[in-house]
Amino acid sequence: MAKKKTNKGKRPVLDPTGFIAQPHDKYARFVLRIKEVALEMLQFCLPARILEQVDLESLALSESS
Numbered sequence: 001m002a003k004k005k006t007n008k009g010k011r012p013v014l015d016p017t018g019f020i021a022q023p024h025d026k027y028a029r030f031v032l033r034i035k036e037v038a039l040e041m042l043q044f045c046l047p048a049r050i051l052e053q054v055d056l057e058s059l060a061l062s063e064s065s
């Protein structure tokens with residue numbers, strides 16, 4: 001869950017960037033930086049009909065999310 005910010009006595013507002021602090025998100029970002037692991041995960045998770053349309057070897061790592 002995202003962190004909550006206080007709003008000077010008003011109802012708390014959810015911080016949309018709070019998810020970054022979550023350990024599972026950090027782990028996923030770390031693991032998916034390894035191209036071989038990312039490719040294996042895609043092959044495992046994506047349905048065959050989608051894998052047929054994607055050239056996994058053409059995928060490149062990116063610094064952005």
